[in-house]
Amino acid sequence: MKRTNKKFAPMLLTVAIAIGLVACGDDDGGSSSSEAPSTDAPAGEVRSSAYVPTGDPMDYFTAWEELPAEAGGLDSSPVIDCAPEEGPLKAAWIYVGPINDGGWTQVHDEARMAVQEHFGDAIETTYKELVPEGPQALQTIEDLIADGNTVIFGTSFGFQDQFIEAAAAHPDVCFEFATGYKSAPNVSQFYGAAEDTDFLTGMAAGAASATGKLGLVSSFSFAEVVRGVNAWTLGAQVMNPDATVKVLFIQSWFDPAEERKAAEALLAEGVDVLGQKGVDSPSTGDVAKENGIPWAGYNKDQSANYPEVWLTATAYDWSVYQIPRLQQVLDGTWVAGNYYGTLKDGFVKLGKYGALVSEQTFAAIEARLVELAEAPGSEFTGPIVDNQGNEVLADGVSHTYAELMSMAYLVAGVEGEL
Amino acid sequence: MNSNLFIIIISSAIFYGTPLFFAALGGILTERGGVLNLGVEGTMLIGAVAGAWGSQHVGGSSWMTITMAIVIGMLAGGLVSTLLAFLCITLKVNQTVAGLAITIFAGTVGLSSYFAKTWGVSESPVTRQIRKLDVLGLADTPILGPIFFNQNILTYLSWILCVASSIYLFRSRFGLHLRAVGESPATADAMGINVTRYRYLHTIFGGALAGAGGVFYSLAIVPNWVDGMTAGAGWIAIALVIFGFWRPGLTLVGAYLFGALQSLSSTLKARNVSISGDLLNALPFFMTIVVLVLVSSRFAHRRLGAPAALGVPYEREER
Numbered sequence: 001m002k003r004t005n006k007k008f009a010p011m012l013l014t015v016a017i018a019i020g021l022v023a024c025g026d027d028d029g030g031s032s033s034s035e036a037p038s039t040d041a042p043a044g045e046v047r048s049s050a051y052v053p054t055g056d057p058m059d060y061f062t063a064w065e066e067l068p069a070e071a072g073g074l075d076s077s078p079v080i081d082c083a084p085e086e087g088p089l090k091a092a093w094i095y096v097g098p099i100n101d102g103g104w105t106q107v108h109d110e111a112r113m114a115v116q117e118h119f120g121d122a123i124e125t126t127y128k129e130l131v132p133e134g135p136q137a138l139q140t141i142e143d144l145i146a147d148g149n150t151v152i153f154g155t156s157f158g159f160q161d162q163f164i165e166a167a168a169a170h171p172d173v174c175f176e177f178a179t180g181y182k183s184a185p186n187v188s189q190f191y192g193a194a195e196d197t198d199f200l201t202g203m204a205a206g207a208a209s210a211t212g213k214l215g216l217v218s219s220f221s222f223a224e225v226v227r228g229v230n231a232w233t234l235g236a237q238v239m240n241p242d243a244t245v246k247v248l249f250i251q252s253w254f255d256p257a258e259e260r261k262a263a264e265a266l267l268a269e270g271v272d273v274l275g276q277k278g279v280d281s282p283s284t285g286d287v288a289k290e291n292g293i294p295w296a297g298y299n300k301d302q303s304a305n306y307p308e309v310w311l312t313a314t315a316y317d318w319s320v321y322q323i324p325r326l327q328q329v330l331d332g333t334w335v336a337g338n339y340y341g342t343l344k345d346g347f348v349k350l351g352k353y354g355a356l357v358s359e360q361t362f363a364a365i366e367a368r369l370v371e372l373a374e375a376p377g378s379e380f381t382g383p384i385v386d387n388q389g390n391e392v393l394a395d396g397v398s399h400t401y402a403e404l405m406s407m408a409y410l411v412a413g414v415e416g417e418l
Numbered sequence: 419m420n421s422n423l424f425i426i427i428i429s430s431a432i433f434y435g436t437p438l439f440f441a442a443l444g445g446i447l448t449e450r451g452g453v454l455n456l457g458v459e460g461t462m463l464i465g466a467v468a469g470a471w472g473s474q475h476v477g478g479s480s481w482m483t484i485t486m487a488i489v490i491g492m493l494a495g496g497l498v499s500t501l502l503a504f505l506c507i508t509l510k511v512n513q514t515v516a517g518l519a520i521t522i523f524a525g526t527v528g529l530s531s532y533f534a535k536t537w538g539v540s541e542s543p544v545t546r547q548i549r550k551l552d553v554l555g556l557a558d559t560p561i562l563g564p565i566f567f568n569q570n571i572l573t574y575l576s577w578i579l580c581v582a583s584s585i586y587l588f589r590s591r592f593g594l595h596l597r598a599v600g601e602s603p604a605t606a607d608a609m610g611i612n613v614t615r616y617r618y619l620h621t622i623f624g625g626a627l628a629g630a631g632g633v634f635y636s637l638a639i640v641p642n643w644v645d646g647m648t649a650g651a652g653w654i655a656i657a658l659v660i661f662g663f664w665r666p667g668l669t670l671v672g673a674y675l676f677g678a679l680q681s682l683s684s685t686l687k688a689r690n691v692s693i694s695g696d697l698l699n700a701l702p703f704f705m706t707i708v709v710l711v712l713v714s715s716r717f718a719h720r721r722l723g724a725p726a727a728l729g730v731p732y733e734r735e736e737r
Binding site: 098099100101102130246248250251256257258260261262264265266268269281282283286290305415 | 639
């Protein structure tokens with residue numbers, strides 16, 4: 001198990017409500033309502049988003065002492081000095097998958113390399129890959145600390161308890177944990193609004209479908225993943241109001257063979273566009289490529305490797321957060337807290353738009369992207385009905401941050417169950 | 419897309435059953451000579467990583483690359499089983515222990531992962547993969563198309579090997595000698611058959627077939643190198659040898675049966691039939707146990723059972 005989030009409400013809560021209420025008014029008007037017909041011609045070339053993130057990542061970071069207790073807040077989150085007396089700062093990354101998984105872990109390792117490049121000789125980075133989730137992670141952490149590493153990054157949800165345990169034993173080491181929710185004076189949590197880019201990716205997928213039947217290969221029915229599945233579906237429905245999304249949860253983050261089988265099974269059910277959320281390999285793309293149907297990826301821009309079928313994907317840039325945080329370590333100002341990045345600070349972004357994405361769809365997605373950058377989470381604005389027929393959000397109402405973090409329903413149009 | 423559930427299950431059974439058949443056929447040839455190879459899982463992984471390496475480093479046309487990748491995977495598999503043969507036949511060590519040692523040594527987080535790192539197989543995706551063919555343009559034929567005319571080259575090769583090995587085993591002098599070596603090496607030796615040579619050659623070729631099964635994983639199923647990607651297929655193959663009574667034809671049927679189970683849970687889940695994938699994955703082993711119980715409790719045992727000298731090193735002096 002990795003990267004799931006739980007309820008807690010940092011600074012974004014107020015921002016989300018405030019801006020979300022404004023933004024939701026635009027939901028039925030404006031650019032996104034253009035309801036591009038799925039037949040308009042593909043552009044035939046690969047393009048990048050014109051959006052340039054300008055936000056300061058640290059605007060989306062809150063120290064534990066400034067957060068309420070139910071959001072992981074602590075009485076105090078003192079400055080931890082984990083920089084060495086002399087020599088380079090040693091920082092280590094712990095990965096659940098192989099660094100060549102073509103997705104999650106690979107993107108994390110690219111961030112590590114970006115960090116290395118940014119700091120040069122000032123920081124010495126290292127990593128451990130294929131670390132099993134659970135008790136074994138503790139040994140890995142201890143080994144890394146014994147080797148002199150004083151900043152430890154964890155990148156999979158299943159390492160969380162071991163991080164908390166190790167943090168208590170090593171109060172002078174800075175721990176940075178991705179996709180968790182537990183707090184400690186020397187443990188920070190970091191993740192971001194992937195649901196926003198999942199929504200935009202879903203728009204590309206919805207527009208690419210002729211039949212309105214889409215398939216999504218997914219991992220676990222955790223809130224973080226469910227958020228993405230729902231956002232993806234809502235995005236598809238912007239472009240094609242009747243779109244349905246058949247989702248299969250394979251109960252693994254990284255299992256290329258299972259991902260392939262799930263994609264094949266979806267194809268056999270007659271979907272004409274494939275997507276993925278929470279699963280880390282490009283196996284789904286391989287199936288799409290073999291069968292010549294459009295594919296929306298996850299984690300990483302794969303437009304170069306899958307040019308014939310590529311639409312776009314949620315992509316992460318973990319270094320957006322890691323570089324300023326490591327700078328704080330070097331400056332002696334590091335405190336633990338919670339970070340939830342956005343499109344605006346560049347933590348989440350869209351991969352390149354594939355040649356299959358039409359001009360009209362491109363324009364619609366770009367317009368919506370700008371809105372979501374200002375109002376993260378606003379794609380979840382009522383009326384929203386779940387796939388059991390119950391109303392989840394009334395007209396004009398948006399989810400709070402806490403509700404987003406604990407999402408446990410599937411929106412109407414998703415075929416599948418949690 | 420053809421959405422007939424039955425056709426989907428059969429065509430994917432053939433796809434996922436093919437690597438199992440390759441490894442199991444290797445097991446048949448090895449065991450028919452009296453050598454037990456429990457190193458299949460590790461051998462497959464070595465074959466898989468070598469095949470992925472081959473696809474990245476052999477230039478030329480796509481056919482050339484794929485053919486060479488398969489050959490390289492088979493050579494690597496053969497090399498690993500040469501080690502096993504040396505241990506079991508020349509040094510006469512316990513075959514169970516030797517096989518397990520090979521699997522642990524070559525398997526996940528062992529030699530195969532080491533090669534993947536040092537050869538840089540991990541760093542880039544395979545560029546060329548073994549694709550499904552459209553044979554004679556008949557792939558879109560209803561029913562028969564997806565099953566017979568839309569498979570990949572290794573599957574067609576496996577069908578040829580199935581027939582060829584059956585003829586070899588049961589209709590040729592070499593096959594007769596091999597079976598004699600597996601049933602009673604002392605008698606075979608007395609007949610002037612070179613027991614050591616027969617065992618060596620078939621163990622090595624058996625390993626090469628396991629290597630080809632591994633290549634199927636790294637170039638057709640995933641297609642990429644992933645640590646431990648065969649995920650127990652080697653063990654299923656060993657079970658298959660028993661399940662197929664050491665006969666290629668029956669083993670092919672068994673391989674497709676077990677192959678069907680591999681993708682069945684996804685297919686059924688997509689049809690809103692919920693069934694545990696773990697349970698389905700356990701079924702091949704369960705079925706093997708059932709078959710073992712059936713054959714061991716019946717008179718059929720002697721005609722269908724294991725080669726009598728399976729797992730026993732041959733020592734001339736013992737006579």
